[in-house]
């Protein structure tokens with residue numbers, strides 16, 4: 208059994224008593240830190256950085272040392288899964304991820320493989336092993352994957368989009384293809400998360416970043432069943448499901464076989480607790496834009512948030528990833544305010 212000096216986040220995730228609220232931030236390993244930008248510069252590109260285990264490990268640990276968060280999250284991207292299945296991506300400067308080839312037909316889906324993480328994603332597993340050794344039990348490590356629906360969006364659309372209308376068109380007009388693709392992504396994701404756990408991840412989070420573009424009915428058909436399969440398959444460590452914009456699915460989230468439900472800032476805290484129920488831990492949900500305000504405002508909003516969530520069965524976080532142009536001192540203010548909170 209691993210000897211963790213700080214296991215607050217794991218206890219909170221399992222619904223056990225904690226002496227203070229644990230805190231981490233989505234996208235904490237990234238451009239907000241000058242130290243990250245320096246390593247990224249050295250690596251040459253995002254993909255070079257993500258696929259070099261020593262460098263990925265270095266930027267994973269930076270927020271633990273610099274910001275004092277209660278967990279590290281492995282530096283990678285949700286798009287490494289499509290790549291491992293045979294659909295490579297490029298990261299275009301100032302544009303974001305692009306898939307030069309996209310999925311159009313059943314034949315395209317059939318050409319994809321269910322990846323073997325020990326081969327196609329070995330670089331992530333190697334990075335996890337280095338992080339675990341360098342963290343030496345200071346804080347737990349979070350592993351992650353994209354939800355199958357969010358990955359389908361990129362694999363069909365080929366790039367980011369406000370509407371993902373090409374991907375949604377496939378759901379409405381090519382249901383069979385969509386389900387075949389979602390199942391293949393799900394099978395890869397389960398194997399991948401299990402491999403991350405075997406390599407040392409202490410908790411895993413599923414990011415359904417584009418959940419909010421679906422109707423409640425479509426969400427129940429095309430996203431939830433696949434997230435449910437993943438939750439049912441992962442029994443080794445706590446699982447967090449974060450579905451951005453899926454306010455309509457909060458009651459369904461409460462029925463998943465997961466431990467933590469992530470909330471975005473559009474979701475009312477008391478209402479979410481009612482809808483999700485008392486059995487799960489909640490995570491979130493400060494608007495990342497609060498971190499553009501004054502130190503006093505940040506403290507005020509952070510304390511008010513904790514007061515609404517309560518200090519138990521709760522993990523403090525933002526309602527989505529931190530924006531790259533946020534002042535690290537403001538981030539530190541948010542984290543310190545959580546750590547100093549007295550009920």
Ligand SMILES: Cc1c2[nH]c(c1CCC(=O)O)Cc1[nH]c(c(CCC(=O)O)c1C)Cc1[nH]c(c(CCC(=O)O)c1C)Cc1[nH]c(c(C)c1CCC(=O)O)C2
Nearest residue numbers: 233234235236237253281282283284285303304414416528
């Ligand atoms: C949708 C999504 C992606 N990637 C991810 C999601 C789900 C979470 C979310 O909704 O924000 C997840 C992700 N991406 C990255 C992490 C690292 C760990 C962490 O949270 O600190 C995580 C957890 C690194 C990254 N992934 C990316 C960067 C920036 C690239 C760089 O440093 O040059 C980082 C640090 C690139 C990326 N990757 C993706 C986009 C749309 C972009 C471009 C936008 C941007 O630049 O922020 C896809």
